[in-house]
Amino acid sequence: MKTLKNEIKIGGVGLHSGEESTLWMRPCGSAGIYFRNKSGLSPVTEAVVEEDSRLTGFSLPNGAVVRTAEHLLAAIAGMGLEAVELELTGNEVPILDGSAFPFAEAIKNCGFEEIDGKRKKRAIAAPLFLEENDGGRLLAAAPAEKLTVTYIIDYSGTPIGTQKVKYDITSETFYNIISKARTFGLTSELDYLKQNGLAKGGTLDNALVFDEKGLVGGQRLRFPLECVTHKVIDLLGDLTLAGEIPTAHYVAVAAGHSIHGKLTRRIKTLFP
Numbered sequence: 001m002k003t004l005k006n007e008i009k010i011g012g013v014g015l016h017s018g019e020e021s022t023l024w025m026r027p028c029g030s031a032g033i034y035f036r037n038k039s040g041l042s043p044v045t046e047a048v049v050e051e052d053s054r055l056t057g058f059s060l061p062n063g064a065v066v067r068t069a070e071h072l073l074a075a076i077a078g079m080g081l082e083a084v085e086l087e088l089t090g091n092e093v094p095i096l097d098g099s100a101f102p103f104a105e106a107i108k109n110c111g112f113e114e115i116d117g118k119r120k121k122r123a124i125a126a127p128l129f130l131e132e133n134d135g136g137r138l139l140a141a142a143p144a145e146k147l148t149v150t151y152i153i154d155y156s157g158t159p160i161g162t163q164k165v166k167y168d169i170t171s172e173t174f175y176n177i178i179s180k181a182r183t184f185g186l187t188s189e190l191d192y193l194k195q196n197g198l199a200k201g202g203t204l205d206n207a208l209v210f211d212e213k214g215l216v217g218g219q220r221l222r223f224p225l226e227c228v229t230h231k232v233i234d235l236l237g238d239l240t241l242a243g244e245i246p247t248a249h250y251v252a253v254a255a256g257h258s259i260h261g262k263l264t265r266r267i268k269t270l271f272p
Contacts (some may be wrong), residue, residue: 001119002112003027003083010106012094015068015183015207018200021090023072025106028083031119033076033240036087037064044073045243045268049261056238056257057091067092070237070257071183075103077240078174078233081112082119098182098206100233104175122271124248130266132259139259141267144249149235151252153228158186159214163228169236180222181229184208187216235260242267 008025028034033044039062047058047066057067072093076084078100096102128141147169154162167173185193185207193199199207204217208227215221223229235252238260239245246267252259 001031001082001115001117002080003115004081005111005113008106008110010094010102012096013201014090014092015095015201016198017092019090019092021088021092021094023093024087026085027113028085029115031083031117032243033073034085035060035064035066036085037062039063041085044241047241049241058241065091068095069093070234071100072103073240074233074237075100075107075179077236077245078169078171078179079104079107080171081107083115095201095206100179104179108175119244122244122246124246128263128266130259130262137255137259138253139255139263140251141248141263142251144247147245147247148249149232150249151228151231151235152254153231154254159210160227163225165225165228165232167232178229178232181226181233182208183230184210184227187211239264243271246271
């Protein structure tokens, strides 16, 4: 079972709070992802989730409140880190460049240490299917021999348009491609974000922003399907709240954090 060789420290600004925070990632002797505070450790599988279309936030039995953790959690899962202890000053994980890559790179540079124990592999045995908005949002998980994600987004009438990707999730693919996709939004959404007290720390350095013509402020995509690939990060991060992500082919159509959370809860009932 893989844990970290050493402690990792990462600091930065929270995307929605705009406040500075520091994250510590530490070696752990027990399988799973744990958050530590003054009251002790709590496993992320015991999170009580606050769902919003813009973020995943949750509270833990030790009293910790964590917001915008999906990029960090996706990096832990995507890089194959099986046992880790996390500690956070403040309530929000640093947004960094808006992708999962800084976390993935820190994990890779730190390296792994093998510890005793083996996580029991889980797999979806029968298809799961969820929908929202009268079928406008779909999310399914089908039995498969390897962990695969197909994701489709539809931003018709905007420069983002309709995009589709399919990835077999390996640590190499996650590190080299998936992790580098940044969060994104439209200038037309800025009023909503401001009215709801969100994106206080958002800048063109940590989010892709599109107006009716394209990217603003001289931004450039890292690769053509960066937007839809970022949604894969969000899905993987949300699924970690159920524990180790079960092997399956996950198919998402115009999905988001809310329906990701519903599938996560369904998985938790299958693998208590």
